[in-house]
Amino acid sequence: MLSPSVENAQAPEVPEFSSRALGFAAQLARRYNISSLRPLLESCRTFARQDTLNVAIFGRFKAGKSSFLNCLLRRELLPVGVIPVTSVITEIGYGPRERAWVQYAGGVTEEIAVDAIAEFVDENLNPENRKKVASVRVDLPSLEEFRAIRFVDTPGLESVLAHNTDVSRDWLPNVGLAIVAVGVDPPLSQRDIELIRELNLYTPKITLLLTKADLLDERGLAQVENYVRKQLNRYWNDAIPVYPYSIRPGFEHLREQFENALHQEGVARSSQQRAAILNRKLDTLLAECSGYLSVALKSGEAADSERQQVRRKILGDRQGLEDSRLALRLIVRHVSTNLRTGYEKLLESRERESRARLLDEFEQRWPQWNSSFRLAVTSFEEWVTRAITIEMTRLSNQHRGDFLEPLHRAGRQLSQTLQDFRNRISERTMEALGVPLRTTEVEIEPEIPRSPDIRIGRLFDREWELISFLIPMPLVKGIVENHFRRRIADVVFKNLSRLASQWEQKINPALTAMEKEALGRLDDLVATLERLLASAGQQAPQIRRDLEEAEQLRASLRQAQAAQPAVPHP
Ligand SMILES: Nc1nc2c(ncn2[C@@H]2O[C@H](COP(=O)(O)OP(=O)(O)OP(=O)(O)O)[C@@H](O)[C@H]2O)c(=O)[nH]1
Ligand SMILES: [Mg+2]
Numbered sequence: 403m404l405s406p407s408v409e410n411a412q413a414p415e416v417p418e419f420s421s422r423a424l425g426f427a428a429q430l431a432r433r434y435n436i437s438s439l440r441p442l443l444e445s446c447r448t449f450a451r452q453d454t455l456n457v458a459i460f461g462r463f464k465a466g467k468s469s470f471l472n473c474l475l476r477r478e479l480l481p482v483g484v485i486p487v488t489s490v491i492t493e494i495g496y497g498p499r500e501r502a503w504v505q506y507a508g509g510v511t512e513e514i515a516v517d518a519i520a521e522f523v524d525e526n527l528n529p530e531n532r533k534k535v536a537s538v539r540v541d542l543p544s545l546e547e548f549r550a551i552r553f554v555d556t557p558g559l560e561s562v563l564a565h566n567t568d569v570s571r572d573w574l575p576n577v578g579l580a581i582v583a584v585g586v587d588p589p590l591s592q593r594d595i596e597l598i599r600e601l602n603l604y605t606p607k608i609t610l611l612l613t614k615a616d617l618l619d620e621r622g623l624a625q626v627e628n629y630v631r632k633q634l635n636r637y638w639n640d641a642i643p644v645y646p647y648s649i650r651p652g653f654e655h656l657r658e659q660f661e662n663a664l665h666q667e668g669v670a671r672s673s674q675q676r677a678a679i680l681n682r683k684l685d686t687l688l689a690e691c692s693g694y695l696s697v698a699l700k701s702g703e704a705a706d707s708e709r710q711q712v713r714r715k716i717l718g719d720r721q722g723l724e725d726s727r728l729a730l731r732l733i734v735r736h737v738s739t740n741l742r743t744g745y746e747k748l749l750e751s752r753e754r755e756s757r758a759r760l761l762d763e764f765e766q767r768w769p770q771w772n773s774s775f776r777l778a779v780t781s782f783e784e785w786v787t788r789a790i791t792i793e794m795t796r797l798s799n800q801h802r803g804d805f806l807e808p809l810h811r812a813g814r815q816l817s818q819t820l821q822d823f824r825n826r827i828s829e830r831t832m833e834a835l836g837v838p839l840r841t842t843e844v845e846i847e848p849e850i851p852r853s854p855d856i857r858i859g860r861l862f863d864r865e866w867e868l869i870s871f872l873i874p875m876p877l878v879k880g881i882v883e884n885h886f887r888r889r890i891a892d893v894v895f896k897n898l899s900r901l902a903s904q905w906e907q908k909i910n911p912a913l914t915a916m917e918k919e920a921l922g923r924l925d926d927l928v929a930t931l932e933r934l935l936a937s938a939g940q941q942a943p944q945i946r947r948d949l950e951e952a953e954q955l956r957a958s959l960r961q962a963q964a965a966q967p968a969v970p971h972p
Contacts, residue, residue: 420677423684423955424450430691430948434698434934438927439690441844446683454495454552455676460597461583463558466613470583471555473649473657480555481520488557490523490535495552497541507534508802509850516540534803550669559597579667580608586618589626590633607667608642615646616653681959686842692952693839698934699945700835713935715834716827717928726823727921730816734917737812741909745902748804756793757894763789764890768883775873782886790893794901798853805905809848809912816920817845823924846919851912854904
């Protein structure tokens with residue numbers, strides 16, 4: 403999400419038993435020194451603090467998604483059109499001041515004018531998303547009544563522009579409330595049914611908006627509505643409400659009807675929706691607490707003489723642990739040693755284009771410089787320094803995502819290796835004590851470094867300037883021009899290699915930090931288990947009480963979940 407949302411964030415209300423569950427888990431982690439629960443605990447806390455619910459509109463291209471949001475916002479904010487338009491996720495929410503931001507794929511954020519968003523989200527102005535925009539965020543003071551909601555416009559599905567479909571599909575898991583736009587012309591396809599089925603994996607709250615109702619007369623509309631309801635009922639038994647809608651004058655009553663329903667679901671129940679997701683996370687957290695406590699309890703029951711053996715069975719010997727640590731180090735080492743070659747290969751593929759761009763520009767300027775040798779040299783030097791800086795900055799920004807990719811890859815591999823280690827521990831506690839210890843590794847997130855400052859360094863030896871007045875330009879013009887052309891090629895080559903090394907120097911410390919975090923987590927888990935396994939039998943009564951309370955809390959979380967009306971899975 404874009405950073406400005408944090409400014410506006412207010413802690414949402416968390417149901418009493420959910421905050422009790424969170425507090426209890428934190429207390430258990432402290433009491434038994436279960437330091438390895440820290441990342442999961444932190445992720446639950448962060449989610450509980452989040453204050454907005456996403457209301458996203460999906461559907462086939464040209465279904466009228468952006469037009470609907472414009473109508474709801476009472477202004478022509480989003481671009482609409484007769485050919486596929488929306489190519490980027492656009493999030494619109496409340497903010498005290500009207501503002502808009504672009505979030506680029508590489509992580510950079512840029513503030514833009516609200517009426518300039520089309521330049522970034524419109525397929526025609528940003529074809530195939532060449533600007534590499536990840537999302538656009540808009541804050542509007544007029545959305546005060548929808549404070550808890552963030553409206554999301556998505557690119558149309560199933561257009562010939564596959565990249566637009568991918569953007570929307572990738573975003574699906576973030577959905578809160580889903581609105582599926584289906585035009586009356588033709589109404590509801592098998593693809594729409596598939597879309598609803600997919601959305602259903604992430605949200606129980608789906609509404610169908612039957613758009614362009616004005617294209618039919620009253621009787622026709624009633625027939626289409628009836629048909630759509632019938633089709634939906636084949637899979638979802640009345641669980642998906644259908645609302646006819648039109649942006650045209652004369653259909654205010656339909657718009658009002660839908661907005662009222664949205665208000666009810668989205669505003670009045672947004673905290674309820676968030677609570678459902680939070681409960682799922684807390685259930686996982688408490689299950690992990692119970693796992694650790696069961697291990698402690700079982701090991702407490704073992705005789706002192708056996709305990710040492712149990713410990714060895716579960717944690718293995720020192721060498722085994724060292725091997726696990728080495729596996730983590732090797733992941734980072736492998737990524738780190740291949741950084742430079744990867745970057746060089748990437749930039750090599752851009753060399754020809756950069757050179758051509760600079761040569762082109764040089765060609766245009768050369769006629770103004772070639773009257774004297776001195777003028778030619780100084781003008782060239784000044785120009786090439788500026789031009790190469792611009793070119794390198796452009797490449798660095800454009801490929802920021804590619805430069806950061808190894809960092810994300812290392813994060814995923816480290817998390818997976820730690821999870822494998824956890825799974826092995828779980829199998830071994832099952833063998834040794836008869837209880838599994840199922841725990842989840844929270845993804846290791848890299849610290850994203852800033853792009854490097856572009857440094858060009860010294861380009862030329864200036865001594866030849868001293869004799870420059872002696873050189874007769876008309877005679878050497880051709881030689882000088884060729885020399886400059888070679889210099890351009892040389893400067894591009896050198897600076898691409900310099901850029902690769904600058905990015906390498908930025909990424910390496912971030913990799914080291916991730917390695918440290920991964921090793922720390924492994925050590926934490928081992929230390930936690932050592933402590934729990936060593937805990938003497940006198941703690942048993944307290945552990946039993948805590949286990950019981952954890953299970954009671956989980957039962958109330960599940961009860962709350964069951965009380966929520968949900969769309970049954972087809
Ligand atoms: N008659 C009629 N036309 C509509 C209505 N809503 C949208 N349209 C038209 O349908 C076309 C597509 O509208 P958009 O809002 O761009 O559709 P979209 O779903 O956002 O399209 P993509 O962004 O390309 O996926 C435009 O020409 C709109 O004028 C409506 O209620 N009635
Ligand atoms: Mg659109």
